[in-house]
Amino acid sequence: MKDHKEPVQIDLAVFEKNGKFEFAQIIKKNKFKATKALNGFLIGLKNEASGSKETSRIIVKFVSAKAISKEEEKHLKTQVADVFKILGIGVPFMLIPGATLLIPFILKAAEKKGIDLYPSNFKKK
Numbered sequence: 001m002k003d004h005k006e007p008v009q010i011d012l013a014v015f016e017k018n019g020k021f022e023f024a025q026i027i028k029k030n031k032f033k034a035t036k037a038l039n040g041f042l043i044g045l046k047n048e049a050s051g052s053k054e055t056s057r058i059i060v061k062f063v064s065a066k067a068i069s070k071e072e073e074k075h076l077k078t079q080v081a082d083v084f085k086i087l088g089i090g091v092p093f094m095l096i097p098g099a100t101l102l103i104p105f106i107l108k109a110a111e112k113k114g115i116d117l118y119p120s121n122f123k124k125k
Contacts, residue, residue: 015027040122041122044119044121044122045121047121048082048119048121048122051075051079051082051121052079054075054079055075055076055079055080058072058075058076059076062076078120081120082119082120082121085116085117085118085119086119088117089103089106089107089117
């Protein structure tokens with residue numbers, strides 16, 4: 001079995017034909033970096049979805065049995081904090097047109113100030 005997947009071939013001729021040659025060159029130069037970032041995002045999203053499924057199971061257990069273990073309580077707290085982080089960053093930027101371009105800058109500024117805005121599944125292990 002292969003450990004490394006072949007990169008997706010992207011046809012950049014459309015950009016080159018429309019006079020966007022510089023953009024096509026930037027994409028070609030940074031293809032590996034962009035692919036790695038996209039794969040990391042998709043893995044984090046998949047982990048977040050499975051974490052949300054586990055959280056819903058814990059909530060149902062808590063409502064019906066009124067008792068959960070310490071590990072389940074820790075998972076629930078982490079997941080709720082992650083949801084608030086996502087909502088805190090996402091909602092205002094979805095309402096303000098064009099503001100999504102500022103998200104990377106705000107995340108970097110918050111990191112410099114010691115504020116953790118990344119959900120736990122998107123942090124580097």
